[in-house]
Amino acid sequence: MSDVSKGLVLVVEDERPIADLLRLYLSREGFGVQVERDGLAGLDAARRLRPVACVLDIALPGLEGTELCRRLRADGDWTPVIFLTARDDEIDRILGLELGGDDYITKPFSPRELVTRVKALLRRAAVHEEASRVRAAGPVTLDPARRAVTVWDRPLTLTATEFDLLAHLLSRPGRVFTREELLATVWGYTSHGGTRTVDVHVAQVRAKLGEASRVIRTVRGVGYTADA
Template identity: 75%
Template structure:
């Protein structure tokens, strides 16, 4: 099997969906490993070190959010994309709060899911040429080339999406970005999918920045800015 783009771990208990994801990801050049329950998925993530994980939330035994939580607690920041039922907004938000990078609601287009996986992987591969410079706003310093965030000289662990969001805001200090602009620039897809994920990720970044959280300012009715 061609694994030129890396191995994606798919944890999905509905076998027809898992088989469909395997086919589409493999067709796009990814290696694919499939598990059908949470405990096996967690063990596979630790053993195989995939480039990304696609986790159904409603898994038998151990649900997808618990798998993600355990990975993050162990310092594993492998990008995670959740699969959720259309009406499970609480689960989607919980998944993002636990360190998920993105989510796709069922039923979904397999092509869209592959595009989302590719988008989250682009966020882990460093900045485009010319965007590598270290940036500092207030007590926060980010190094896009190293994917490193420091507050007062101390490292702050961020998911790939959290880092990309903070880097985008700090790239133009004082510039107000709408939620739609952030969704397009950071996540790489259109705002018709909903902007709630932007708010959840901003809240997560602020929580990790601690006393420096005030650097990210909400502009009521518009969006967000990074400003010392």
């Protein structure tokens, strides 16, 4: 039986060897693990069990992982999601992130790396006492303690990763953060080619900010900054 001291992780993966390996590694780190092998069962488990994180294969029988995630987000469920896929192309990557995924890893992968990413997501989702100061830039206000963002006093819904990315940029207005810094600090890891993930998330945050997107400025060839 898994030690659930760190909460339950839902793994939806139809390849039994991969699912069993993830169960083993996550359990060793103190997580409870629920494995489902098709998308519809995974959606039911996510709604019923309220896991702390979901690891979703994209190519699932019954209901693809991206659609599973879309339905959760439509329910207002912003549980951190990591997508697994054997398809390493930009269309899949951007589609997954646009549907509210927080991270993306391509098969074959190291189970240790996936566990590291799950832990990093959960660290970012937690409220950090030292970062409780409300931050503002133009019409955008971010409250880390409540994990709430408003634009012109209207609430804005962000994924856990989008929130943490915006919070990090707003933590030091005018300071330019490189893509590598953001990947290491916000995502909690570095990987070859991972900076594209930063660009996709920044684009998603800007799209949600609408006319207020000007608070995030691109510094060409370097990274991003928030203008106060």
